[in-house]
Amino acid sequence: MDLPVTRPVPWFLFSAATALVYSTLHFAGNRKGTKELALGFLFSLTLIYAGAIHALNFTWLKIAYFPLIVVMAVFYNWKTIIPLSLLITSFGLKTFLARGIGNEEIAFSSSLLLTAVISSLIFSRFREEKEKALATLKTIKDTARDIAPGTGTEALSSDEAVSHYLASMLKTDEEIKELLLTIKQALLADSVNFFTPYHSSFTLRNSTEKKGDIIVTGNGMIALCLKDKKTFYSGEIPEKGLEIGYIKKGNISSLLAVAVMDGSALIGVLTADSSRYAAFTEPEKNMAHMFTTYLIRILERERIYPRITRDYNGLKILNEESSNLVSSLDINVIAEKLCEGAKKIASSQAFFFISEGPMFELIHHSGNIQENENQFDLKGTFINMAVENMQQLYMADMTNYRISVMPFKSDEICSIFVMPLLYENKLLGLFVMSSGKKDFLDTFQIELLKVMCNQASTSIANAKLHAEIQKLATTDGLTGLYNHRIFQEKLSEKLRELNRYSESISLLLIDIDFFKKVNDTHGHPV
Structure with missing residues (x-):
């Protein structure tokens, strides 16, 4: 290896050309998804460096091989790094043959080889953890999407398919746990936790640790994060007397706390802790923010689950009761079915009046009334306002009304829904629901009742038309007697x-x- 000294210009030109060829082939292979010629590329670089040391006679620069091996271990596996370290030690082969190997060379070669082995093992483990984290993240992404066709639900009945879908949606705690484990692996943290606001403090919603390992103490860094809606890590505040907001087994030297925000709404705080000093920096902070978007999606599906369930059950009731309403041409049966269906939507008392000129006949009810007659004049009552205006009426709070609500005595009424039954602008009847609770209906329930009442109006009109046609077919138009x-x-x-x-x-x-x-x-x- 005297060429760098005796013929430096040709040797360095040839070495540089060799390094250029290997680097071109190597990086071209990387773009194609392969890592061929990695050893040749790295060796050509180290060979130039070794020649420079030999030419300048700066043997103390050999110490730079150690950080070089560590840095290369980040990008290449042990199959490249360990052979590279052996090749580097071979640079002193001529000295060994001429003078014999000394203690200094033995120490250098063994230390370099040991550094290569340890670095390769450590960074190989990091790469495996990263691959596992990416695989878990992909699973979470796939779970976050809607269930795709062809998942085996085609053979289920309609109700079973919906139940299957909703059950798969509500694995919230399991999904959060999987996400926290992924974050733990990605940030190389000791534990990752998710806290949610609770009254004036906060509570632990989920954690990568076992139940009971994380004890909430309140206040501290987490409370500050909830208050200011900002991200903090331990490098931003004084280390002495640092109060976190929870305690756990083991030492906490670094902490990252990220406010989980859905728009302007605060959902909770995501924390990651480590026993390593200054374990979390700006890249880890950005990665934690990225993971919060997946956490928000999981929690969003949890929030809409009750609404989806209610809407589905409401539409199911509407479909069933609408079928019942159109299946009969008997007004008494229609009234009974409407009252039964309405009670399924909202638990209350239901009353069905049919219009008989200026009077109204109560033909079905599910409440307690203290009257024996069934013909009523609605004038002077609250429900008559719906008759006069020919519009629905819903009062969420009736406690301040002094006028009579119903034309008869009934149980205490705190809120009421009144729906005129109209067909082609003609009043056929009146449907009333009352409750002893204030504001017993929401907007969705009112819409369902409106649809059912409109269906009942059509059914009543059909029933009356059918009765009229039947009468014309069986009686004499002049006398009203039965025909021939x-x-x-x-x-x-x-x-x-x-x-x-x-x-x-x-x-x-x-x-x-x-x-x-x-x-x-x-x-x-x-």
Whole structure:
């Protein structure tokens, strides 16, 4: 290895050209997803450095091989780093052959090789942890999406499919736990915790540690993070007397606290702690902020779950009760089904009135009334306001009203819903729901009741039309008596009864003399 000294210019030019060729081939291979020629590339660089040391006779610069090996271990595995360290030690082979190996060379070679082995093992472990973290993060991303078609739910019934979907959505604590474990691996933290506001303090929602290992003490850095809605880590505040807000087994030398914000709303605080000094810097802070977006998505699905469940159950009731309403042409049955369906939407007392001219007939109710009659005049009552205005009426608080609410005495009414049953702007009836609780209906429930009442109005109109058509088909339009077809049906029915029973039957034929004269003189109305 005397060429750097005897022929420095050709040697360095040749070495630089070799390093350029290997670097070109190496980085081209990296872009294609391979890491071939890594050892040749690194060795060509170290060879130039070794030549410079030899040419300048600065043997003390050999110590720079140690940080070089550590840095290279970050990017390359042990299959590259350990052979590289062996090649570096071979630079002194000529000295060894000429003079024999000394203690200094033995110490240098063994230390360099040991550094290569330890660095390779440490950074190989870090790479494995990173791969696991990325794999877990991918799982969380996939779980956060809606359940895709083809997941095996096609064979389920409609109710089972919805239950399957909602159950998969509400694995909130499991998903948060998986996310915290991923953050722990990514930040190389000892523990990661998620705290949520609770009254004037905070409580532990989830943690990577076992139950009971994290004890909330209140105040401290977490309380400050909740108050200011900012991110803190231990380097920003005095270390002496640092109060965190929780205690755990083991020492805490570094802490990162990130405010979890959904827009301007504070959801909680994500913390990561470590026994290593200054373990969290700006890159770890940015990574923690990235993970909070996934945490917000998980918590958002948790918040909308009750609303989805309520909406689904409400629509299911609406579908079932609408089917019941259109399946009957009997007004009494329609009234009963409407009251039953309404009670499924909101637990209360239901009353169904049918319009009979200026009066209203109560044909079905589920409340307690103290009246025996069923015909009522609504004038002077609160519910008559809905009749006069021909619009729905909902009062969430009736405690300040002094006028009569209903046309009869009933249980205490604190809130009431009144819906006129209209069909083509004609009032057919009135549906009333009352409760002893204030504000017993929300907007969604009111919308469901409106749809059911509109369906009931159509069904009542159809029932009345059917009754009218049936009347026209069976009675005489002039006299209102049964027509000839009904007479024949009744006569045939009685004659069939004669074949089964021994009872007698009589048929009377009655005629009025000179009735034509009365008819011609006074007309048909007489």
